[in-house]
Amino acid sequence: GAKLDEAQLDGADLANALLTGASLANARLDKADLTGGVQAQGVNFLNASLQGADLTGAQLQLADFSSAALQGAVLNFARLEGAVLRDADLEAASLQQAKLIGTDMTGMKMAGSDLRGAAIWMTAPPVWDTTGLSDLTELAVRAPDEAERAGLQKVMERITDEAMRRRGAEVFGALAEKDSTWAGTIDQQRWQSWVGASPVPPALNYKVDLTTYLTKLMCSARWSNGAVATGVARRAVSAQFRGDVVAVYDNLRSSSCPAAKEAPPKVMKDLSAAAESARY
Structure with a gap:
């Protein structure tokens, strides 16, 4: 209490x-x-x-x-x-x-x-x-x-x-x-x-549309403190994620994303690992 x-x-x-x-x-x-x-x-x-x-x-x-x-x-x-x-x-x-x-x-x-x-x-x-x-x-x-x-x-x-x-x-x-x-x-x-x-399965363009929506949200100036980016990254590492984890990672590392340096190191490490395994 x-x-x-x-x-x-x-x-x-x-x-x-x-x-x-x-x-x-x-x-x-x-x-x-x-x-x-x-x-x-x-x-x-x-x-x-x-x-x-x-x-x-x-x-x-x-x-x-x-x-x-x-x-x-x-x-x-x-x-x-x-x-x-x-x-x-x-x-x-x-x-x-x-x-x-x-x-x-x-x-x-x-x-x-x-x-x-x-x-x-x-x-x-x-x-x-x-x-x-x-x-x-x-x-x-x-x-x-x-x-x-x-x-x-x-x-x-x-x-x-x-x-x-x-x-x-x-x-x-x-x-x-x-x-x-x-x-x-x-x-x-x-x-x-x-x-x-x-x-089920979702529409063909769903993966692209969802990824675009989430990356735009996490990299908007309004969320420059990296809070939303942290949540999106946590969501993206799940094997069930229906967006593109590689695109989420690449966008979050981009210098044009205000939240780039604000996500916790552990979250970024997990996201990096998930993106790497999805890449190959």
Whole structure:
């Protein structure tokens, strides 16, 4: 429950951290490493900046990301059940296989994001991506099964903070009540219509279009601090990346890219290795 509002944590190594119930409102966590299954249930990230941050596998149930800046953030396998992403900006973010059960994504921007295989149920949908570059293939729009429910309950029971546990019981209790009635709602139908929005395999020009979009974003003057470039680089090293990792690397090393010298050395090293193996 630490109070870390407005903290300057750019590029911080917070891997394996225990942050349950903490307040990081208006904090700066651009490029931060929050991997290793960070425990961040119920954290207040209101208006926080997490551009290019790596939250792979983070436990973010009930976390509040209202109006947060998450451009280029990596949230693959993150647990976001009951979390609030209202009006957050997740442009170019990666949420592969994330659990978005009962997540409020009202007003959330998702242009160029990757939601492949994400679990969706009782999820308020985000703003539709007019660029056509969001990857929504294999979205799992279905009610969680018994094992998934039991797993979520176990996670919530492990929380030592009494108030947080109570809040979890309230939120997930309310979700359970509406569970059976969500099928057929406008929100559910909208998600279902999006499932087929990304053809498999993607259109022939998708790789080029996605790469152009991401490189333009990471090398724009607005992101000269390298935060978005860090996130795009982290996303590009994945074997599942549907853009061109070589082009991402070459663009990021170019002298015409303001973010060229701002990405963390480890991120650049990983990107260099991925680009080299893709080249040959």
